Amino acid sequence: MANNIDIFSWASMTTAVNKLKPARTFLLSSTFKRKVQHAVRTIYYGKRSATDKLALFVNPHENPKLVDQISKTAKSFELPITREKQTFNAEDLAKEKPVSPIFIGSSSEIAKASSDKVLFEIQGLKDRVVRLREWMAAQAVSTGVIEVSQANISFKLDFGFVAGTHLITRTGNDLWTSTNSDPLEELRTQKRAMARRGYKATRAILGTAAADAFVSHAKVQHDNLRKGFVIGDVNATTPYSDFGTYLGKFAGIDVYEYSYQYTNASNVVTDMIATGKCVIIGESTDMTPSSNPFRLHSGPIFRINNGKAVNTIMAEFLLESIVSENKRFVEWDLEQCSLPAIHDPDAVVSLTII
Secondary structure (H helix, E strand, O other), rough: OOOEEEOHHHHHHHHHHHOOOOOOOHHHHHHHEEEEOOOOEEEEEEEEEEEOOOOOOOOOOOOOOOOOOOEEEEEEEEOOEEEEEEEHHHHHHHOOOOOOOOEOOHHHHHHHHOOOOHHHHHHHHHHHHHHHHHHHHHHHHOOOEEEEOOOOOEEEEEEEOEOOEEEEEEOOHHHOOOOOOOOOOOHHHHHHHHHHOOOEEEEEEEEEHHHHHHOHHHHHHHHHHHHOOOOOOOOOOOOOOOEEEEEEEOEEEEEEEEEEEEOOOOOOOEEEOOOOEEEEEEEEEEHHHOOOOOEEEOOOEEEEEHHHOOEEEEOOOOEEEEEEOOOOOEEEEEEEEEEEEEOOHEEEEEEOOO
């Protein structure tokens, strides 16, 4: 049964916006799948680092050998906030049919209602946030940091990538545009290195230039001929195909071309991941949800209730309807705070190979 949505009620509109289908993504859908809702806007987490050294033998009369304790690194992040709005005057709303109520229920009803101007604009507000989350995820896995510099706010979130381990730049004959390079050996090398750090390499995400070099490389083409298939064929049964063209499985790693772009503040179409990048993603070998190092964190939204108390709203999105004092305008404000976070940099290798 469809639900009646009151476009002048924050509670009703918040329910609606959280039901609307989000914009298409790749990294959020394939990597940052685990969503965590918090009651605070500061998240804390730690990483324990052990070694792969062997135990030492002793003589029968010797005392125990002292072993270093497992080290722990603690981090905390403030969840960044977005707050954007759309404003309509009374005449605009009067021209839209229906104005109220709008009905949303099944997926077909949602699709039908989305043709209405009001819900179309609200969908646009939500899509902006989802694209921002995808951009943050892309920056995190490809550079190890999320850095924002706007006129009103600047911040940098550092996930602890180490040059030479998590951030690697190839030069000369190791560039994939060189006939002397070997992209397949690179994948095998990074797969072995990641396994020593406790992760199984499962996906390689290539920027468009890196994908072109990979597809056209003689060693890759020879491997495909040996396996009897043509590189570039999209496997329709492969998940996470939005903005990620499946190129095949190599060295046990699913390889994708990542083509997600966005329009920046200067109205320039920009790649979310640098075109010359190869980002290898690993999964924990124990495969439990709590061990997933890639998480999308969301925080609460606070409002004062009747001037007497502070409400903590535990919703991924809050959509408020505010009518002007002269009753001529209505404003819809969409607020949220979220962060795709990498809890262990050892689950990522970002290579610049073009």
